[in-house]
Amino acid sequence: xxxxxxxxxxxxxxNQDIVSFHVPGHKNGRIYNxxxxxxxxxxxxxxxxTEIPGTDNLHNAKDIIRQSQDKASKIFKSxxxxxxxxxxxxxxxxxxxxxxxxxxxxxxxxxxxxxxxNASILGDLVPTYVYPNMDEEQxxxxxxxxxxxxxxxxxxxxxxxxxxxxxxxxxxxxxLKKIREIVHKYDKILLIDEAxxxxxxxxxxxxPSALSCGADGVVQSTHKTLPSxxxxxxxxxxxxxxxxxxxxxxxxxxxxxxxxxxxLSSLDFAVMVYETxxxxxxxxLLENINNFREMVYKLDKVSIMSKDIIxxxxxxxxxxxxxxFGLKGITGYRLEQRLRDEFNIQMELSNNYGVLxxxxxxxxxxxxxxLLSALDIISKEETNxxxxxxxxxxxxxxxxxxxxxxxxxxxxxxxxxxxxxxxxSGESIIPYPPGIPLIVPGEKINDxxxxxxxxxxxxGKEILGLKDASYQWIEILA
Ligand SMILES: Cc1ncc(COP(=O)(O)O)c(C=O)c1O
Numbered sequence: 001x002x003x004x005x006x007x008x009x010x011x012x013x014x015n016q017d018i019v020s021f022h023v024p025g026h027k028n029g030r031i032y033n034x035x036x037x038x039x040x041x042x043x044x045x046x047x048x049x050t051e052i053p054g055t056d057n058l059h060n061a062k063d064i065i066r067q068s069q070d071k072a073s074k075i076f077k078s079x080x081x082x083x084x085x086x087x088x089x090x091x092x093x094x095x096x097x098x099x100x101x102x103x104x105x106x107x108x109x110x111x112x113x114x115x116x117x118n119a120s121i122l123g124d125l126v127p128t129y130v131y132p133n134m135d136e137e138q139x140x141x142x143x144x145x146x147x148x149x150x151x152x153x154x155x156x157x158x159x160x161x162x163x164x165x166x167x168x169x170x171x172x173x174x175x176l177k178k179i180r181e182i183v184h185k186y187d188k189i190l191l192i193d194e195a196x197x198x199x200x201x202x203x204x205x206x207x208p209s210a211l212s213c214g215a216d217g218v219v220q221s222t223h224k225t226l227p228s229x230x231x232x233x234x235x236x237x238x239x240x241x242x243x244x245x246x247x248x249x250x251x252x253x254x255x256x257x258x259x260x261x262x263x264l265s266s267l268d269f270a271v272m273v274y275e276t277x278x279x280x281x282x283x284x285l286l287e288n289i290n291n292f293r294e295m296v297y298k299l300d301k302v303s304i305m306s307k308d309i310i311x312x313x314x315x316x317x318x319x320x321x322x323x324x325f326g327l328k329g330i331t332g333y334r335l336e337q338r339l340r341d342e343f344n345i346q347m348e349l350s351n352n353y354g355v356l357x358x359x360x361x362x363x364x365x366x367x368x369x370x371l372l373s374a375l376d377i378i379s380k381e382e383t384n385x386x387x388x389x390x391x392x393x394x395x396x397x398x399x400x401x402x403x404x405x406x407x408x409x410x411x412x413x414x415x416x417x418x419x420x421x422x423x424x425s426g427e428s429i430i431p432y433p434p435g436i437p438l439i440v441p442g443e444k445i446n447d448x449x450x451x452x453x454x455x456x457x458x459x460g461k462e463i464l465g466l467k468d469a470s471y472q473w474i475e476i477l478a
Contacts, residue, residue, distance in 0.1 A: 001425040002272060002275060002276055003272075004068070004265075004268045004271075004272040005064045005067040005071075005264050005267060005268065006064050006065065006261070006264055006268040006305050007047070007265050007268055007269060008263060009054060009055065009064045010046065010047050010055070010265060011046065011047075011344075013049070013052075013054055013055070014046040014047075017141045021084055024048055024049070024050065026045060026048070036410055038478075040474075044262065045350075047183075047261055047262050047265045048260070048261055048262050049145040049261045050258055050261070055261065057373050058083060058085065058255070058259040059248075059251070059252050059255070059257070065083065065264060066271075067103065068083070068264075068267070068268045068271060069081050069082060069083055069367070071271055071275070072234060072267070072271045073236070075201070075271065075274055076201060076209070076211060076220075076234070076236055076274075076276050077209075077211055077212065078211055078218070078236030078237060078238050079203070079237060079238040079239070080236070080237050080244065081185060081234055081235070081236050081237075082234065082235040082236075082237075082247075082248075082251055083232070083233075083234060083263075083264055083267050084219075084232065084233040084234060084255065084257060085231065085232060085256060085260050085263045085264065086232040086254060086255045086256060087221070087223075087230065087231045087233055087433060088113075088115070088185065088193070088195045088219045088220070088221040089115040089118075090233075090251070090254040090255050091219035091233055091235035091251075092113070092115040092116055092119055092163075092193055092219050093115065093119045093122055093123075093250070093254045094235065094247060094250035094251045094253075094254050094255075095191050095219060095235060095237075095242065096116070096119040096120075096121060096123060096125070096161065096163060096191060096215040096252075097122060097123040097250045097253075098217075098242055098243060098247035098249075098250045099123055099160065099189045099216075099241070099242055099243075099446075100123055100160050100161055100162045101160075101190060101218065102123065102124035102125070102400075103124060103126070103264075104123075104125055104126070104158075104160040104161075105125070105126045105127075105156055105158050105159045105160060106120065106125050106126070106127055106128070106160060106161050106162070106163055107128055107129070107130060107149070107152050107153070107156070107159045107161070107162045107163070107188075108127050108128070108130070108163050108164075109129070109130055109131075109132055109144055109163070109164050109165055110129045110130065110131045110132070110436065110437075111131075111132050111141040111163065111165060111168060111436045112163065112164075112165050112193065112436075112441075113193060113195065114428065114430060114437060114464070114465075115193075116129055116163050116165075116193065117404055117437060117440050118404075120403065120405065121219050121404045121405045121408055122403055124403075124405050125403070125405075126403050127400075127403070127404065127440075128152065128156055128159065129397050130144060130148050130149060130152050130231060131148075131349055131397060132144045132168070132174075132314065133145070133313035133314045133315075134313075135139070135248060135309075135313065137166070137353065138305075138324075138351075138353045138354060138391035139351045139352060139353050139419045140168070140170050140324070140351070140353075141168050141170070141172070141436065142168075142172055142312075142313035142314055142315050143174035143175070143313055143314025143315040143316060144164065144174045144179070144314050145174070145314045146174075146175055146179045146182055147315050148314075149162065149179050149182055149183065150186075153182065153186045153188065157186075159186075159188055160188065160189065160367050161188060161189040161190070161191055162179075162183050162188055162190050162191070163191045163192075163193065164176075164179070164190075164191075164192055164193065165193045165195075165196065166192050166193070166194055166210050166215075167193075167194075167196055167197050167319050167322075168196070169196060169322075169349070169356065170305070170322055170324045170356060170473060171196070171305075171318050171320075171321065171322030171324070172309075172315050172317065172318055172319075173197075173207035173208075173315070173316055173317040173319065174315070174316050175314075175316040176192070176208070176210060176213035176215070176316070177208070177213045177214065177226050180213050180214040180215060181214075182201040183315070183386055184199075184214070189216050189217070189241045189242065190214070190215045190216050191215065191216065191217045191218075192210035192215040192217070192218045192219070193219055194209070194210045194218050194219060194220045194226065195219065195220065195221040195224060195233075196225050196319070196358075197209065197210065197220065197225070197319065198220035198221060198222050198224065198234070198301070199225040199226055199278075199282065199321065199360070199361070200319075201274075201337035202274065202279055202281075202361070203279065203282045203283065203286060205286055205318055205320060206319055206320070206321070207316070207317035207318070208284075208317070210434055211236055211238060214238075214239040215222070215238075216237065216238065216239050216309065217235065217236070217237050217242050217247075218235070218236045218237075218240050219233060219234070219235050219236075220233060220234050220235075220236070221233045222234050222267055222270050223266075223356070224306075224358070225321070226270040226273070226274060226278075226360070226361075227266070227270050227273055227360075227361070228263070228266035228267045228269065228270040229262060229263050229266035229270060231260075231263055232263040232264070232267045232270075233267050234267065235247075235251070245395045247289070262299055263334075265389070273361075275291075277361075278361065279328075281361035282361055284318060285321060285359060285360070285361050285363060286321070286366070288363070288365050289320055289321065289323070289359065289366075289368070290320075291368070291374075292323070292368040292371070292372060293306070293323075295372050296325065296372065296375065299372075299375055299376055299379050300374055301323060301327050301328040301329065301379040301382070302325055302326070302327050302328075302379060303326050303328070303354075304323065304324070304325035305318065305322075305323075305324040305325065305326075306318075310327075321358075321359045322356065322357070322358060322359070323356070323357040323359065324354055324355075324356050324357075324465065325354050325355065326353045326354030327354075327375065327378065327379055328379075328382070328383065329379075329382035329383060330378065331350075331352050331353075331459075332351050332352055332353050332354040332355045332381045333350050333351070333352065333459060333460070333461070334352070335350065335355050335378065336349075336350035336355045338378055339355070339371075339374055339378075342374075343370065343374040345370060345371055345374055345476050352459065357371065386456040390453030396448065397443075398439060398444050398445070398446060398449065399443065400442055400443055401424045401443065401444055401477075402424065402441075402442035402477070403442055404441045404442050406442060407424070407425070407426055407441035407442035407477060408441060410426065410477045410478070411469075411477070411478040412426040412475040412476065412477060412478055413475070413476060413478045414468075414473045414474070414475055414476075415452065415473070415474060416472060416473060416474075417450065417454075417466075417471065417472055417474045418450060418454065418472075420445045420450065420474050420476060421445055421446055421447050421449075421450055422444065422445065422446075423444070423445055423476035423477070424442060424443065424444055424445075424476060424477040425439045425440075425441055425442070425443055425444070425445050425474065425475070425476060425477075426441055426474075426475035426476055426477050427439075427441060427465050427466055427467065427474055427475045428440050428441060428464070428465030428466075429449065429453055429463060429465050429466060429474070430454045430463065430464040430465045431453070431461060431463055431464075432461070432462045432463065432464045433453075436466070438452065438453065438467075442477075445474070445476070453471075457471050469470070
């Protein structure tokens with residue numbers, strides 16, 4: 001008999017009709033009796049509590065939170081698991097800072113999430129980068145080669161930890177087992193941002209999980225691919241390379257002292273689903289996806305990423321639950337917009353080439369039929385034959401003049417972005433999506449970067465990191 005201990009206990013406490021002289025301010029949801037909105041209160045408020053007798057304490061878990069974390073640890077096959085209520089971001093900060101000391105060097109993949117760069121600012125670290133292979137035509141990152149990691153470890157023997165994204169946003173998995181062997185051979189710590197791979201243990205048809213490949217620390221955005229609320233994630237550890245006490249301290253620094261029980265309950269729920277129905281639901285999802293793929297191949301204008309890329313460009317496996325496709329005659333940006341505006345289908349992201357669908361065990365057969373039928377209609381209407389002009393992605397790492405932290409504390413001045421070539425940047429330039437930094441603070445801006453950013457701005461996409469909302473100005477080091 002399985003159970004969800006956090007949910008069980010919160011519901012029990014709710015039934016006790018406790019008069020609250022305690023936070024939260026809505027007082028067990030009574031505010032919703034005065035201001036009623038679609039019965040929202042019936043499902044949510046009863047779980048929103050804080051640390052009172054019976055609800056345990058995330059920062060010193062001994063009771064229901066401990067039980068749920070232990071259960072997660074067992075099913076995800078870690079040695080210890082920590083629930084995160086400040087997103088994977090907080091887990092990434094914590095695991096990196098628990099594994100390093102100020103001044104240490106870390107090796108990062110350049111297509112990392114901004115939280116990894118920010119961890120180097122918080123932890124006063126010196127980042128050095130390894131670039132994944134790129135698919136120039138599609139403008140997306142592919143795999144990282146084990147030999148590229150080894151080259152960096154030989155060149156920079158003072159690297160303390162290696163931090164990699166596995167899988168990428170588009171579901172591409174490098175040969176992590178081999179990389180782990182190399183990283184441990186050189187006695188370094190392997191930390192994995194598995195934000196997009198929390199579901200990997202649910203089927204043998206998915207890439208192996210980072211834990212099963214032997215990573216020392218792994219952060220998963222449970223909220224992205226498993227049924228938990230936004231901002232709820234998990235941090236898993238194994239082995240003795242990461243100091244667990246230091247890690248717990250870092251988690252206390254980076255996480256709220258008022259962790260949300262809505263988020264904790266949703267993690268508890270996700271763990272329960274993973275353990276019980278998860279594998280069956282994943283089997284259904286993969287069947288739906290296989291059917292979808294077969295039918296999509298018949299639409300001759302649609303080109304969808306498939307297993308064919310395995311073995312090339314550092315790609316060791318792909319996550320079949322990510323659907324990345326382009327349609328001839330229409331940019332990915334426009335395809336995403338048409339799907340949303342005309343068919344009420346919300347995709348995850350797009351670029352000039354294509355659009356990405358992030359599917360999960362919560363999708364059903366009908367969803368795939370709707371997408372297929374929309375693609376059929378759009379492909380018949382769009383008459384251009386080729387893919388749109390593609391802006392090549394830049395993957396040369398700009399020269400690092402200062403570390404991101406040194407750059408943060410230097411005096412800055414503004415110059416026009418288009419005239420900034422040759423200056424050292426005081427800001428990040430991160431086209432979003434996919435959120436891969438082109439420039440991080442402390443790096444020298446060059447003509448190629450300016451040209452690429454100008455094209456991105458023209459396409460109407462968002463750029464993160466620049467303070468100037470019109471994207472005309474950039475801060476440089478004075
Ligand atoms: C690869 C990757 N890592 C980390 C994060 C941060 O996750 P969270 O939003 O849960 O803090 C994201 C978010 O999109 C991501 O895509």
